[in-house]
Amino acid sequence: MLKLSRLTDYAVAALVRLSAAEGVETSPGISAAIGIPEPTVAKVLKMLAGQGLVISTRGARGGYRLGRPLASITVAEIIVAIDGPIALTSCVEGSGGTCESLTRCPVAGRWDPVNTAIRSALQNISLADMAHAALPPGLRMSEVA
Amino acid sequence: MLKLSRLTDYAVAALVRLSAAEGVETSPGISAAIGIPEPTVAKVLKMLAGQGLVISTRGARGGYRLGRPLASITVAEIIVAIDGPIALTSCVEGSGGTCESLTRCPVAGRWDPVNTAIRSALQNISLADMAHAALPPGLRMSEVA
DNA sequence: AGTTAACAGGACAGTTTCAGTCCTGATTGG
DNA sequence: CCAATCAGGACTGAAACTGTCCTGTTAACT
Numbered sequence: 001m002l003k004l005s006r007l008t009d010y011a012v013a014a015l016v017r018l019s020a021a022e023g024v025e026t027s028p029g030i031s032a033a034i035g036i037p038e039p040t041v042a043k044v045l046k047m048l049a050g051q052g053l054v055i056s057t058r059g060a061r062g063g064y065r066l067g068r069p070l071a072s073i074t075v076a077e078i079i080v081a082i083d084g085p086i087a088l089t090s091c092v093e094g095s096g097g098t099c100e101s102l103t104r105c106p107v108a109g110r111w112d113p114v115n116t117a118i119r120s121a122l123q124n125i126s127l128a129d130m131a132h133a134a135l136p137p138g139l140r141m142s143e144v145a
Numbered sequence: 146m147l148k149l150s151r152l153t154d155y156a157v158a159a160l161v162r163l164s165a166a167e168g169v170e171t172s173p174g175i176s177a178a179i180g181i182p183e184p185t186v187a188k189v190l191k192m193l194a195g196q197g198l199v200i201s202t203r204g205a206r207g208g209y210r211l212g213r214p215l216a217s218i219t220v221a222e223i224i225v226a227i228d229g230p231i232a233l234t235s236c237v238e239g240s241g242g243t244c245e246s247l248t249r250c251p252v253a254g255r256w257d258p259v260n261t262a263i264r265s266a267l268q269n270i271s272l273a274d275m276a277h278a279a280l281p282p283g284l285r286m287s288e289v290a
Numbered sequence: 291a292g293t294t295a296a297c298a299g300g301a302c303a304g305t306t307t308c309a310g311t312c313c314t315g316a317t318t319g320g
Numbered sequence: 321c322c323a324a325t326c327a328g329g330a331c332t333g334a335a336a337c338t339g340t341c342c343t344g345t346t347a348a349c350t
Contacts, residue, residue, distance in 0.1 A: 002233070113270055204346045205295040206347080
């Protein structure tokens, strides 16, 4: 359904939360703040740390903090960190394996403009944009932060 | 991986093929032309017919023909016909059911700008654009963001 | 009429992918 | 030395998708 994974959604929640925390926060702490089970939150944070979107500190009193300001993190980066490269069709996945029916397939390569358009759209939306988006009626920022 | 279903890919192939045929063509005929098994092609065509993207004629000497010129069919329409409404996150799916943790979820509603951007991008690409895209001999999507 | 070609619609199993959890190891502070 | 915390990978159960098949309906041709 052209939908992204739920983990990406969690990643956004965690990043926004980290932004509000203004410092180092632990995985259990983030879990409690955003209402998502701790093991899952930990998994997401590890993936984000791998891409440098968050910076981890190990050991006691360690935790995570934002690697960059929210405004400089794009939605595209988060999706890449969680779901891998943005390629709508397997034909253009960077896997290197060629489509088995490449010689007949009349679509090979034609999704490129679509992929490009999607990437461009996602790169033009920052996390700050999402954080500032209007919240549903009845939900106040103070309640979630 | 933010990828669309393979059937959508087939749909594009079938539509481009129908455009080349310039008339009524049967499901088995399209299958042979694009190298995709007949039952699958039939399934895709039925879905496209349901959305009016192709027009079916029943009975002997029946078949399918394009409902509109390629240039007026957008990628978004095909995706909707095959995969359903374009909504990246379940939070904003038109299901009406509210997120079970809506009161805590700090992300509710924030994907809207992303969804809008994606829809806009997909609505601005017509099938004719894809049909005209160059078919690269080696087809290498070098690097993705 | 009868037969044949073709679409319509739904039901079905096999496969793959994903979400979520858990375990073991490494690092740092008290 | 002990506790807290991240790192990395393996594993399981559930869900979605793919691809196929079956039955019914429509229309042309003989």
